[in-house]
Amino acid sequence: MIEMPDCIGPYRIVSKVGEGGMGVVYKAEDSRLGRVVALKIIRECDADFSRRRRFWQEARAAAQVAHPNACRIYDVAEEQDRLVLVMEFIEGESLARRVERGALPAREAAQIVLAILSALEAFHKIGIVHRDLKPENITYDPASQRAKLLDFGIARDAELPPEERLTRTGFFVGTLKYVAPEALSGELVDGRADIYSLATIAYWMLTGQHPHSGRTPRELFQQLLTRDPVPLNKIVPGLSFPLALEAAVMRGLERDPSRRRPTVTAFAADVTAALAGAPTPEAGLFAALKRAVRRRST
Numbered sequence: 105m106i107e108m109p110d111c112i113g114p115y116r117i118v119s120k121v122g123e124g125g126m127g128v129v130y131k132a133e134d135s136r137l138g139r140v141v142a143l144k145i146i147r148e149c150d151a152d153f154s155r156r157r158r159f160w161q162e163a164r165a166a167a168q169v170a171h172p173n174a175c176r177i178y179d180v181a182e183e184q185d186r187l188v189l190v191m192e193f194i195e196g197e198s199l200a201r202r203v204e205r206g207a208l209p210a211r212e213a214a215q216i217v218l219a220i221l222s223a224l225e226a227f228h229k230i231g232i233v234h235r236d237l238k239p240e241n242i243t244y245d246p247a248s249q250r251a252k253l254l255d256f257g258i259a260r261d262a263e264l265p266p267e268e269r270l271t272r273t274g275f276f277v278g279t280l281k282y283v284a285p286e287a288l289s290g291e292l293v294d295g296r297a298d299i300y301s302l303a304t305i306a307y308w309m310l311t312g313q314h315p316h317s318g319r320t321p322r323e324l325f326q327q328l329l330t331r332d333p334v335p336l337n338k339i340v341p342g343l344s345f346p347l348a349l350e351a352a353v354m355r356g357l358e359r360d361p362s363r364r365r366p367t368v369t370a371f372a373a374d375v376t377a378a379l380a381g382a383p384t385p386e387a388g389l390f391a392a393l394k395r396a397v398r399r400r401s402t
Contacts, residue, residue, distance in 0.1 A: 112183050131336045144189040163189055165232045173223040174253045181267045194252055200239035203309055210345055213309040214375050219251040221372040228295045237301035279315055286327050286383025296361040299371050333357050348378035348402045
């Protein structure tokens with residue numbers, strides 16, 4: 105366990121935000137700029153070369169992208185052999201907490217999917233695959249209807265040569281409920297793995313249930329590899345979803361990645377068309393999000 109410090113460099117620790125497999129996150133104040141930030145300290149990275157390299161990989165991934173639906177990185181530091189990532193501090197509850205109170209309306213869930221797809225598009229364009237999409241890694245503010253993607257802690261650069269990749273045959277990194285089937289056998293994954301994970305999140309937002317119901321990791325593992333999920337319109341009695349939206353989500357959940365949409369942009373086009381009721385590839389919400397991103401970057 106990492107003991108909570110009073111300060112890390114110019115950052116005064118305010119409180120502990122959370123703790124996970126890779127490290128601890130603190131809320132802190134930058135004494136130089138007077139702004140609130142989030143500090144992520146990697147757990148025991150000084151004794152584990154792969155953890156240290158994965159941390160720097162996260163930093164490189166986050167630093168390359170400035171997107172309104174993705175957490176920003178401000179700084180990377182090392183203090184007393186501790187690697188520290190300084191990030192935007194994002195208020196709001198996680199999507200996981202929101203869905204604990206009940207499933208979301210179809211349009212609201214679809215807008216969240218489109219927002220995250222817009223962020224993923226920016227990362228995929230530079231060869232970065234998230235590989236750990238889950239509701240805990242997404243914040244959502246119902247008042248502003250803003251969804252934001254967090255934590256690229258296990259992101260993998262698709263451009264790395266095989267000997268430099270962090271995943272080996274027989275080993276996968278991710279969260280089992282949301283991981284793409286091809287990652288379970290240690291295959292090298294691409295952006296379609298993120299499509300599968302986000303489709304799983306969409307299924308869960310719309311129904312309040314996961315596509316697979318395995319009670320143990322072994323049972324869930326087997327279902328992911330061998331069983332197709334029950335269609336959305338059959339999982340919740342009396343609740344009907346637009347057929348085009350159901351088709352988009354179920355296609356994203358295809359076990360064979362070649363049967364999914366090839367890119368997040370194509371997946372977003374399906375979701376947008378489902379909401380608009382017309383098969384217009386780059387119309388509607390996703391295109392509006394992309395225009396907003398361009399305006400913010402100019």
